[in-house]
Amino acid sequence: MSGSEKSKAFLYKKYYGYIMAIVIRYMKHEMESEEIANExxxxxxxxxxxxxxxEDSEILEKTFRSWMGKIAVNTAIDALRVRKQMLMLDDLNGSDTLHYAVDNGSKLEYQxxxxxxxxxxxxxxxIFNLYEIEGYSHEEIGKKLDIPDSTSRTYLTRAKQKLRKLYAQQFNLINIQS
Structure with missing residues (x-):
């Protein structure tokens, strides 16, 4: 194995978990996430x-991780675009826009x-991942996804409402079983 190949193997082993953690937030299936991470x-x-x-190794580490993170986000979004499943129509109806209170005292794990x-x-x-986790603005999201800023805001609001609803359903389910 050449020095270049050893370096690539080292980077792959060191950063695979980091890249996978980014990609899996965008994809639904683990196998698909693995393919995107490898890409x-x-x-x-x-x-x-x-x-x-x-020159500073600490800054180098942070900038390299950030650089790779942007590649991971863009690759995941490109994969979604290619699949042509980013339809602007989603399965929301009027009942999905109800407000649900979330108990901040609960201890949700990352998984x-x-x-x-x-x-x-x-x-x-x-849009939730780009805005809340990656820190993109609605304007940046709009450019990246080729949608108006207002559409980004609308989908973010709907995502948050849906997450509250899903959380409430999960929380009620846990209380019923205990």
Whole structure:
């Protein structure tokens, strides 16, 4: 194995979990997430010469992770676009817009939250992730997804309402069983 191949193997092993954690927020199925994560690494390896190396190792680590994270987000969104399942129509009806109170005192684990997010319609899940987790503005989301800013805001509101509803259903289910 050449030095270059060893370096790639090292990066893959070190950052696979990080990339997978980003990608799985956008995709519904783990197998699909694994494929997208691997595609991310192909892009990272192909574009690594364009990454600016900082002399301070701590800053280098942060900027490299951030750079790879953006590649992961963009690759996941591109995959959603290619599948052409980002239809602007989703399964909302009037009852989905009711407000549900969420108990802030509950202790949801990361996996519980991820499962709730994965139950959102694809467009809502994507916008929720971009805005709430990745920190993109509605304007940036609009450009990235080729939708108006107002549509991004609407889908984010619907995603939050749906998450509250899903949380309430899960919480009630847990109380009934105990």
């Amino acid at each position: 991310c690494f192909v892009k990272v390896f192909n574009k690594i010469s364009s990454f600016s190396i900082h 519980d939250i991820l499962l709730l997010i994965q139950q959102l319609p694809e467009i809502q899940r994507t």
